[in-house]
Amino acid sequence: MDLEAHRAALTGYCYRMLGSGFEAEDAVQEAFVRAWRTYDPGRGPLRAWLFHLATNVCLDMLRGPQRRARAMDLGPAAVPGAELGEPLPPGRWVQPVPDALVLDPADLAVARESVRLAFVAALQHLPPRQRAVLILRDVLGWSAAETAALLASTVTSVNSVLQRARARLPAAAPVDEEVDGELLARYVSAFERYDVAALVSLLHEDATSSMPPFTWWLRGREAVRAVLLASDAPCAGSRLLPTRANGCPAFGQYLRGEPFALVVLEVAGGVITGETTYLDPGLFPFFGLPMSFEPALRTGR
CATH class of the missing domain: 3.10.450.50 (Nuclear Transport Factor 2; Chain: A,)
Known part of the structure; x- marks a missing residue:
């Protein structure tokens, strides 16, 4: 099995789900371990099976009560001169991730937009299953049928979940694709x-x-x-x-x-x-x- 050929796409997917590059790497490694143990070509393409495994790993990791966020999601802007306050633990923050770890050079325009800190933070507002459906459908371009098969769901259910996810997702501010x-x-x-x-x-x-x-x-x-x-x-x-x-x-x-x-x-x-x-x-x-x-x-x- 050529697992490495899928690493960047899987890491980008898991990063959007989890909001942490470190956790995304852990999730991908766990998906690879499970793939070695369970993959059967009769199940279908390796890529689909890896995304199925990675989704399950991410959903397990997201069972905790707290979501990752940016400072702007946690309270109003400070007044100049205000104290910094107490630091929050690393698990509360959407963490940065290196471009090279998650971006596919063949589709940089779409990929860059979908790993912006603001967009990843906005994804964290969605329930994990809605998050998975929106990423698979709107970011990675999976069809409703492919997404339903991955999630052991139905096309009708996937379309309904996607509609709710889109309605809940805050609009992201525009950014320059190329910076001077x-x-x-x-x-x-x-x-x-x-x-x-x-x-x-x-x-x-x-x-x-x-x-x-x-x-x-x-x-x-x-x-x-x-x-x-x-x-x-x-x-x-x-x-x-x-x-x-x-x-x-x-x-x-x-x-x-x-x-x-x-x-x-x-x-x-x-x-x-x-x-x-x-x-x-x-x-x-x-x-x-x-x-x-x-x-x-x-x-x-």
Whole structure:
């Protein structure tokens, strides 16, 4: 069985279901183990059987009461000057995922849109079975008959579930498919110089900024400006290394040469509309980022 040929598609599916790249990898590995034990060509194509197994694994993993979310889903925007509050555990957050792990190069346009942080967070509002049906039908392009067979259901039931899922899914804000490299260069320059005026000039007037694991978040470039100016420049001297996350430009942020945060940007209309800063150095190996800035300089990354 050529299981590896299906890894990216399965990982992308499980990531959309679970909201965590780490959990998605675990789910795919469990599906592979079950496939080795149970696959019979008489059941039909291997791909369909793998998605059936992966769906069952994900549904089992989603039996807990809490869903993953973004800060914007958990409460109103903070007032500049407000305390960060207590951090929430990693299991409460929609986590970022490397593009290379989940995106099919043959269909990047659709795939990028469907792994945006906002879209994956919106999926978490749906009951797990509705989530599976919507991903299979609207993201992966499965027919109602194929989806019904995978879920041991009927076409009528699948169509009904899909209709309810579409009605419940919040609309996602538009984003730029391709991001101007000059915009990103200006962002890196402003960030590394801690030039507040230059940094804020790149933001949309209603841009959001959040910092998991804290529920604290901001809306509006003036709120971001106020916070940056009032702070004691805690990130001054940072350096950034580029990567890709959730179909968006992202950066590993290093402070004093050590991993500090993963920054994911959302861009629309040529300006930054969202900035999510994951304060979790444990994400760096997942994204292939070095655990020190100095080796990156020596290797030319």
